[in-house]
Amino acid sequence: MHVNTGVSIAGVRLANPVIAASGTYGFGREYGEYVDLNKLGGISVKGLTLEPRAGNRTPRIAETPAGMLNSVGLQNPGVEAFIRDEIPWLRKYSLKIMANIAGNSVADYIQMAERLDEADIDMIEVNVSCPNVRQGCISFGSTPAGVAEVTLAVRKATKKPVVVKLTPNVSDISSTAMAAEAGGADAVSLINTITGMVIDVNTRRPLLYNNTGGLSGPAIRPVAVRMVHEVYKAVGIPIIGMGGITSAEDALQFIIAGASAVMVGTWNFNNPRACIEVADGIECYLKENGMQCIGRLTGCLELNGE
């Protein structure tokens, strides 16, 4: 049987639903030596800011049970260098390009969106959820009003499809998702990392120089799946699900819960071929279950007791 794992999100056609998560895959070059980038659905590039950023001091990473904390703090070459140095190279491949943008202010988001509107990318992922910077970003993402404001501004600044990336550090993620939808987002992606801390009991200091960091990896998967399910019930726009995906089975949990596509982040560090293996595994699952296309799986979860 021939199965079709292609998905469309806001009119952008991905060859399969697996996207490399922002911040874990750079601009694709390095993992390009390990996998054929044409076999990915897409890549969300390292979070971009208007100006180049040096990021936080090191250590920026700490392993935790089934997860890790990072506090990179949006080190990146800036949106101009991205457009100039990275897009032409990445465009040689068929995977779709999402530009992940993070701003200190609404004006930052607008300027980046306007600049990227002319650039050769497929989507803009609006990062209002990075926990590792002092200003902006997650402070917008923490309230529905903040999310709506940024989304609306970006929406006006570009014709590119807009995906809003939500933070799990909220009481009710469906309300920030609805705010994104109301602001004109074409899709939402979730979850970004959960804020955490690890303390070295010998030095009595946090292990990360930045003191706190964002928790990612398998540890957070049950939280992420639950949130995708909640958001699926609340909004009509497509969802890109992520958080601790290591295998096709993990990815399928997100899809069944309501995701149209998934992102693989931390697990790339463990297995540089993770994205491809997840994509291949999803294809197998469809074959084994006699499903011709993946769309039918999205949100097909049946609740118990109903």
Next chain:
Amino acid sequence: MHVNTGVSIAGVRLANPVIAASGTYGFGREYGEYVDLNKLGGISVKGLTLEPRAGNRTPRIAETPAGMLNSVGLQNPGVEAFIRDEIPWLRKYSLKIMANIAGNSVADYIQMAERLDEADIDMIEVNVSCPNVRQGCISFGSTPAGVAEVTLAVRKATKKPVVVKLTPNVSDISSTAMAAEAGGADAVSLINTITGMVIDVNTRRPLLYNNTGGLSGPAIRPVAVRMVHEVYKAVGIPIIGMGGITSAEDALQFIIAGASAVMVGTWNFNNPRACIEVADGIECYLKENGMQCIGRLTGCLELNGE
């Protein structure tokens, strides 16, 4: 060197800072066969309701990476049966008794607090954070106003020390902690479980009959440590910290972050002697570091870059 691991919380003196977490240790009987209960600082008993409760249908547990979900749903014999059948037995031991109470309504909390005020227990832990019941409980715990309302009501209904147990499923745990303090709580305990979901991709149903459950265990530890640190900065009352503690080193992270005492929950399932081993390990740490009493450790965290 003789070290003193005793701690006082709201005037109640615990022989050491290790308390068995509510819902994981029953009423102490079962683990009493594995450990000498006199060696624990205290026990927070299974969450009590006004009337006996049957809890949710099974399956009620699912293992997740470095953690587990539970959806017991407050199965318990009710506060009367607890007072009648459990306290007399438990009182034979020197560990302090915390009655963990969960209500559908503020009136429930008041009635239970009044009833327990006359009972032979040491503290009341007000559970406004159980994610596994439809009514009440976590719906109070999700907002500062709800926490303040319940705390105030319980505070008026009893002279026993009141500990308010906070949920991590909020945007800003310091604001619910401050609400508890303002409502007259003697201490706060945190964190309860983070809501999560696991889906069986073959049946396309949640693994738990209740669909969602509460995530506990090592996976959530970095989140819990961060939250204890945040709450420590926000309130003046003592903090009881928990979430994924498996060892003395884990417990010390909480204490250094700001906890006066800790609770051990899920790890008891893995190692029935966990509470004792944590307590012993803390004593060793004090000795090795030439500290005579544990109080000096609470909140001694030094932040980087400051």
Next chain:
Amino acid sequence: MNENARVVSMENLCKNSFLMRIEEKRIASLARPGQFVNVLCSRDNKLLLRRPISIMDADASGGTFDIAFEVRGEGTRLLSGFRPGDMLDVMGPLGNGFEFNESYRRIAVVGGGIGIYPLNFLVKRSGDIEIDVFMGYRCSDAVMPCRGIEEGGCNVYLSTDDGSAGHRGFITEVFEKNNAPGKYDMVYICGPVQMAERAAGLVRRAGGRCQVSMEERMGCGIGACLVCSCEVKTKDGTLRKTVCKDGPVFDGFEVFPEVE
């Protein structure tokens, strides 16, 4: 109590099933049929929860006991990687076990798949009485040697879902046809819940009595966490019991009261 026990031997019974002999004197001497141990399957504590596995034999004088298990998921897969000499952290013996009365002259055991293991121990311990054994498997590949049953001189009835050995179909069909389910002093049932429910129904209709070993996902394994709750209808009304401590063995009609 939990103990650091030593793996004595490890045998591949059939396909995905393994027999492990474990040296641990206290458990070996206390174990009764129907009880189980709760095992940490991963050495590096990769898995947080223990896995409940029935005790399928115990040799008090030799200080060893046996468990048999089928690889189902990560835990049992890791357990199958243990080798003789390795140390294993087990809690046990846990649970109530089967009730057996010296006056019983004729019993039946009805088991499905891995449910046959604990019944094996019962057969060995029930002495020189008449025992009918009904064992249902998925296919002949899954049929595993059960020494207690094989050496016990029992009347063995076998079925497989695909007919590759014994009767083709459910073992409850054999149990219904070949015998009068009411003629036993006690019927012991262990296996998938549908099988158990059907078998209990047959016994009830025939006027007999039965005990059923139940399965439920577990946390603590000792009665403290209440995740393994099971609804039981007794004369005192409907109660919530724990499978790990009040069970795993229950009166068949108390756990399956609705049966016809």
Next chain:
Amino acid sequence: MNENARVVSMENLCKNSFLMRIEEKRIASLARPGQFVNVLCSRDNKLLLRRPISIMDADASGGTFDIAFEVRGEGTRLLSGFRPGDMLDVMGPLGNGFEFNESYRRIAVVGGGIGIYPLNFLVKRSGDIEIDVFMGYRCSDAVMPCRGIEEGGCNVYLSTDDGSAGHRGFITEVFEKNNAPGKYDMVYICGPVQMAERAAGLVRRAGGRCQVSMEERMGCGIGACLVCSCEVKTKDGTLRKTVCKDGPVFDGFEVFPEVE
């Protein structure tokens, strides 16, 4: 590329240090001194992140390479449990490696603790020139055999913190006293950051040149995640480089520009 490599041998060098020989043809033939591999230390994926370990020797014709490591935490502890025949998931060779110029006639290597391992490979590969080796350890127990260095006919200077072997004190003291740090064509430095900084300062004051291998906690190990960032002052200004891809070896004066 990551590969399923095979552990060929495992040797306890001293106290907590182990030498592991690994069969993997591609890495063995490509490896250069100063490069490293990124290793999955746990078979059951209990640990999520790989651990970076330097390549301390490689035999292209034999298809094997060696790593040596000290048990520091969970990852290295698990790694020390591997046995000959076990499969190991390694990515490599990674990083830039030391720059060595055929025209060099006299070099020094300055290493502290486990930092000596990668220098061993350099010594082996640098041919028949004059090499001074400065090795600093905590105590004599920690001194480990380094075949390249031992068989290379180098001039070896040793120090231990407690004086239990060689000079008592820091190896940089020996480096300063016994020699003119400026007389080498290149000084190669690998070890704790304080030692590296001090050694680089000595070389700078003496007008020499040096290369330093840096350590930083890593995520991807290949330059994609930017967690291993390191500030480098070049003539083009201050840049952020990755220790894993742009490094781990840097021009000593670029990473320690503030040194006197």
